[in-house]
Amino acid sequence: MAQANIELLTPASRAEIDTWVAKYPPERKQSAVMAALRIAQDQNAGWLTTELMDAVAAYLGMTPIAVYEVATFYSMYQLEPVGRHKINVCTNISCLLRGSEDVVKHLQQRLGIKLGETTADGRYTLKEVECLGACVNAPVAQIARQYYEQLTPELIDRIIDGLE
Amino acid sequence: MANDVCFRTLHLEQPWTLDSYRSVGGYSVWEKILKEKTAPDSIIAELKTSALRGRGGAGFPTGLKWSFMPRNVEGQKYVVCNSDEGEPGTCKDRDILRYNPHQLVEGMAIAGYTMGASKGYNYIRGEFWEPYERFQAAIEEARAAGLLGRNIMGSGIDFDIDVHLGAGAYVCGEETALLESLEGKKGQPRFKPPFPASYGLYGRPTTINNTESLASVPVILQHGGQWFLELGKPNNGGTKLFSVSGHVNKPGNYEVPMGLPFADLLELAGGVWKGHKLKAVIPGGSSTPVLPAEIAMGMTMDYDSISKAGSMLGAGSVIVMDETTCMVGVLARLSHFYFEESCGQCTPCREGTGWLARMVHRIEHGEGRQEDLDLLVQAASQIEGHTICALGDAAAMPVKSFIKHYRDEFQYHIDHKKCMV
Numbered sequence: 001m002a003q004a005n006i007e008l009l010t011p012a013s014r015a016e017i018d019t020w021v022a023k024y025p026p027e028r029k030q031s032a033v034m035a036a037l038r039i040a041q042d043q044n045a046g047w048l049t050t051e052l053m054d055a056v057a058a059y060l061g062m063t064p065i066a067v068y069e070v071a072t073f074y075s076m077y078q079l080e081p082v083g084r085h086k087i088n089v090c091t092n093i094s095c096l097l098r099g100s101e102d103v104v105k106h107l108q109q110r111l112g113i114k115l116g117e118t119t120a121d122g123r124y125t126l127k128e129v130e131c132l133g134a135c136v137n138a139p140v141a142q143i144a145r146q147y148y149e150q151l152t153p154e155l156i157d158r159i160i161d162g163l164e
Numbered sequence: 165m166a167n168d169v170c171f172r173t174l175h176l177e178q179p180w181t182l183d184s185y186r187s188v189g190g191y192s193v194w195e196k197i198l199k200e201k202t203a204p205d206s207i208i209a210e211l212k213t214s215a216l217r218g219r220g221g222a223g224f225p226t227g228l229k230w231s232f233m234p235r236n237v238e239g240q241k242y243v244v245c246n247s248d249e250g251e252p253g254t255c256k257d258r259d260i261l262r263y264n265p266h267q268l269v270e271g272m273a274i275a276g277y278t279m280g281a282s283k284g285y286n287y288i289r290g291e292f293w294e295p296y297e298r299f300q301a302a303i304e305e306a307r308a309a310g311l312l313g314r315n316i317m318g319s320g321i322d323f324d325i326d327v328h329l330g331a332g333a334y335v336c337g338e339e340t341a342l343l344e345s346l347e348g349k350k351g352q353p354r355f356k357p358p359f360p361a362s363y364g365l366y367g368r369p370t371t372i373n374n375t376e377s378l379a380s381v382p383v384i385l386q387h388g389g390q391w392f393l394e395l396g397k398p399n400n401g402g403t404k405l406f407s408v409s410g411h412v413n414k415p416g417n418y419e420v421p422m423g424l425p426f427a428d429l430l431e432l433a434g435g436v437w438k439g440h441k442l443k444a445v446i447p448g449g450s451s452t453p454v455l456p457a458e459i460a461m462g463m464t465m466d467y468d469s470i471s472k473a474g475s476m477l478g479a480g481s482v483i484v485m486d487e488t489t490c491m492v493g494v495l496a497r498l499s500h501f502y503f504e505e506s507c508g509q510c511t512p513c514r515e516g517t518g519w520l521a522r523m524v525h526r527i528e529h530g531e532g533r534q535e536d537l538d539l540l541v542q543a544a545s546q547i548e549g550h551t552i553c554a555l556g557d558a559a560a561m562p563v564k565s566f567i568k569h570y571r572d573e574f575q576y577h578i579d580h581k582k583c584m585v
């Protein structure tokens with residue numbers, strides 16, 4: 001196996017990972033793997049390559065397989081390229097009762113893609129997600145770190161128009 | 165409304181700041197403990213008097229849970245707060261983190277002192293970035309004010325808190341899966357025993373409590389266990405945050421006394437929308453059994469009454485459905501959720517949730533067979549009680565309750581290949 005290249009993680013990423021490592025006992029660096037994967041993903045247009053995961057493993061002194069296990073278990077890690085804007089739409093019960101089906105329909109029409117797909121220009125990915133924990137403001141979607149609540153078709157249009 | 169406990173800063177401008185929190189008496193309990201070295205047993209006794217029960221879903225008495233932590237074990241112990249909040253219908257902890265984060269900091273500090281733990285982690289679901297930033301800012305404010313850290317205010321007491329962010333997995337709300345995740349592994353629940361109080365985070369004694377449980381503690385100790393108890397009713401002390409979602413005019417998080425009639429809570433939430441009739445209520449989050457309107461209208465909002473009505477208070481997540489709701493469609497969505505979120509460790513849950521999801525989907529889409537309803541109930545029963553964690557039960561309970569109360573709707577879907585509503 002080729003030597004993992006820690007340099008794939010930018011100095012800024014490594015510095016940020018260090019702040020997370022510091023939260024746990026010194027011999028428990030592995031606890032920072034979830035933060036490290038998030039940081040690595042953010043520096044790479046929103047998805048994780050095998051090389052990046054290997055770099056995280058080397059940086060935290062973990063085996064690559066232990067890192068892959070984590071990366072594949074949690075839904076917020078992307079193991080394939082995604083659009084510049086990943087639109088996560090909740091379709092769970094409270095959102096369903098408040099019209100998430102119409103939200104999905106509108107987004108699909110507007111973007112010309114189905115759930116789980118990315119537009120040809122690589123700008124948008126549409127993803128169905130489980131309850132986002134904002135149910136009293138349903139229907140809800142998340143783009144990057146931001147929640148968008150009480151969605152209507154007009155609001156969705158304004159949000160998309162506002163994305164670069 | 166009674167914003168007496170977790171929402172007691174809500175009326176203030178910028179309720180999340182240290183100044184706001186101080187203005188309602190915040191940190192007075194922590195400072196008193198630091199000064200007087202209050203006996204841990206008396207804190208636990210006060211919690212027992214208060215009848216505070218775990219707000220994360222299981223309703224286990226918090227005082228009793230704290231008494232399980234071993235006193236004479238040397239070395240590191242941990243307090244862990246569960247802010248994973250992933251049960252569909254639940255969104256109250258998010259508002260505690262956003263609007264009253266210092267009260268959670270104080271609650272965790274008191275828990276740490278009482279159980280001899282010098283370190284606390286708050287596990288916040290990864291999607292909750294804004295709540296995380298609010299809580300992190302509160303930690304930093306508290307540190308700067310000398311309320312967290314080493315030898316706090318010269319008391320000889322150490323306590324500090326860090327956040328661990330999740331990355332999208334409902335099962336991590338289960339307390340032992342949460343510990344695995346905190347250790348940097350996939351979130352697969354552990355076999356119990358051993359329980360976390362003896363073998364928890366990094367194998368050390370650990371107590372895990374829900375955000376709302378911990379945030380209630382400072383107020384209980386400030387005003388007394390009896391005061392809290394009397395806000396609610398015997399065995400169901402205090403106020404409770406109810407997330408009321410679905411077909412109501414004013415969905416929202418409402419902090420009200422335990423024992424409030426469901427009808428009053430519904431009215432607070434503006435009543436059923438569009439002048440429609442109430443059809444069904446899921447009282448405690450998607451994992452708790454659904455109740456038809458007639459039964460729900462007769463219950464009060466507390467553990468005992470909802471359990472007598474045939475369901476559970478759970479996390480206090482009240483999902484309201486009006487007469488236009490297709491119960492088959494709702495169950496199909498819920499069954500899909502449990503199938504997606506099963507960690508795959510136990511065969512009955514991994515295979516069973518897939519079975520349930522596929523069968524309900526089939527019925528919804530007019531491809532159901534006559535024998536399917538009995539098969540569904542059977543499949544659900546085979547999961548229940550045969551798994552490592554309660555996610556299996558959580559998948560089974562909606563199926564059984566939906567079919568019990570709305571069998572004719574499922575039958576109609578099978579017979580006519582379409583919906584009756």
Ligand SMILES: Cc1cc2nc3c(=O)[nH]c(=O)nc-3n(C[C@H](O)[C@H](O)[C@H](O)COP(=O)(O)O)c2cc1C
Nearest residue numbers: 218219220246248249250337338339373374377554
């Ligand atoms: C599948 C599953 C998901 C859970 N999710 C949560 C959650 O998001 N938040 C929570 O506090 N408890 C959750 N629980 C309950 C926890 O295991 C645990 O009982 C609780 O955090 C204990 O705190 P409490 O006694 O203060 O309620 C979940 C349990 C299961 C089985």
Ligand code: SF4
Nearest residue numbers: 507509510513551553
């Ligand atoms: S019941 Fe399901 S979620 Fe829980 S441990 Fe077993 S497989 Fe995993």
Ligand code: FES
Nearest residue numbers: 090095131132135
């Ligand atoms: S069901 Fe959509 S946010 Fe909870």
